[in-house]
Amino acid sequence: MSAPTYPTARTMSSAERPPRSNARGDRWVGWGDRIYGALITACALAIPLLLVLVAAIIARSAWPAVSTVGAELVTGTTWDVPRGQFGALPAILGTLASSLLSLIIATPLALGVAIFVSELAPPAIRRPFAFLVDVLAAIPSVVYGLWALYVLVPFLREVVMPFLGDTLGLGALPLFKGPAYGPSLLAASLVLSIMILPYIAAVARELLQAVPRSQREAALALGATRWEMVRDAVLPYARSGLVGAAILGLGRALGETMAVTMVIGNRHELPSSLFQPAYTMASLLANEFNEASGALHVSALMAVAGILLAITLIVNAIARWLVWRMEART
């Protein structure tokens, strides 16, 4: 009964009002738009402003070290706090090496997970499987660290490292030389790859699922097998996004601190072998900032933070550029 009368009542009242509400409302609507616009602009500006602010604060705090230590910060290999030597090159290279290694390990796996979930998995296990992979991302990094310290590292030391080094005879290669401590660049890269895998997999899965059905059906109609369909129709369609997904993972690997600190061995030495302890910038900050001795030490750590920030920004810029280039091509 009331359902049909309600819309009429509403149109009636709004039809009656126009002259008055227009005169006042226009002005009000104009103001509302302006306030809304200003508010949104302010919110949007706040984020880049925050970045600028962070960079400015880091730059200011890092200045004493930059002016006294200079280029030594980036090129020096000796980190000797009591003697005021702050060469962060081992940590910089350690960060890059562990992150890139983890990306190399994680990307194919994550892509496999995404393809399985979006293309191959029977609908019944698709959701639980995707959920389980997502849960990996929710595990706190300290838990990964503990697991790595008590399970992964002993496994590497007792099984993997002797196997690679002695049984396969790879120990002669510089990449695999050195005693099997356990905590090492390899251990850190493996933990990192597990940690970034769910991020890459989740984004890749969304991208693959967003590929139009028609794309797949066209490939299948042309006689493609399932694998050919994925390889030639689905993956190229999502390619630029997939690169972005991998870079997202890289960004996370660069900044990961806790788990890496627990298994990388924290040694200020240029990473030359997968088996040797190394260092990353994030671990260095986590380790030394709390109990930094003296103003120069704090300042040098701030400079390391600045370098880390710069590297993450550069990595993201490269990712953006890659995505743009690929979008332009397709």
Next chain:
Amino acid sequence: MRSVFPLTALALALLLAGCGSSDRPEPTEDAAAVDLLGAGATFPYPLYARWFNEYAQQSGVRINYQSIGSGGGIRQLIAGTVDFGATDVPMTDEEMSRIPRGQVVHVPTVLGAVVVTYNVPDLTEPLRLAPDVLADIFLGVITRWNDPRIAALNPGATLPNRDVLVVHRSDGSGTSYIFTDYLAAVSPAWAAGPGRSKDVRWPVGLGGKGNEGVAGQVKQMPGSIGYVEATYARQNRLPAALLRNAAGNFVAPNANEVAAAAISALELVADTPDLRLSIVNAPGADAYPIASFTWMLVAPELIGAQKTRALRAFLEWALHDGDSVAQALGYEPLPTALADRLLGSFDAQLGSQSAPR
């Protein structure tokens, strides 16, 4: 300055006594007036938290403490954002000169010790180490467990033909400071090389974060050796090496041996007002060689007479009545005679500084 020292000290002591008795009837009013804020070392934090809690219940004086690390405590004190600091590493003269007004008094609160822990398969007796051997292990000079110098100290023990894997702290830490302070005291090569600091450039080994990081690595890695804080080692029943002390005896890091280190070290410096004392390698027959104080840092002129009095009252309570709490938590309280002497010395320093109030 020196000559007015005893007089002002006496005056202050009388003043303190007077204040104490007149304040006592109305503790609540006192509490409203003085709430204290402190920050610093993490090592004594569990103890301080309990002390402050119990003291608040008894006296009504609330003390808030944030365990941000020794370095942070010193920085906050210099910045004037806290009423007192706490540190495992005494302030340097340079740091003390940056205090905006007056001077800083170092007040020892409890004793700490560092234990050398190890993982040597097949070793049944506790490992025995001499200072020079320990230093050479951490310098990377001794690299095998069956080195003749280790074997000579451990007659009858089966030492494996394995690499010595050194584990040290990766985070800046008072524990590292005490340990390197000891190595620098007993080994000229260490003093000239890595030196004493919260973070040194370790010649060999790998870094673990925190006591738990070092202990975790040592527990897992056969052939490893590392150092951890004594209370942590005791709570986790880690193997502890017996160390040969300055008197030539092999001693374990037990309560009596640590206390003996403090007593014998203080005997050497009978009347010093400056309590930034290193008690490593102490001369006593039973003294455990890697021991240290942990300090509260008080800058009387920075916080004014009222807060200084409140802190003095707390310290009086903590160093006497707080003993049992300290022991229950696995800390080594200062021996009573020592506590009295330290409080006296604190008063003396206080007197010399806050006289022109």
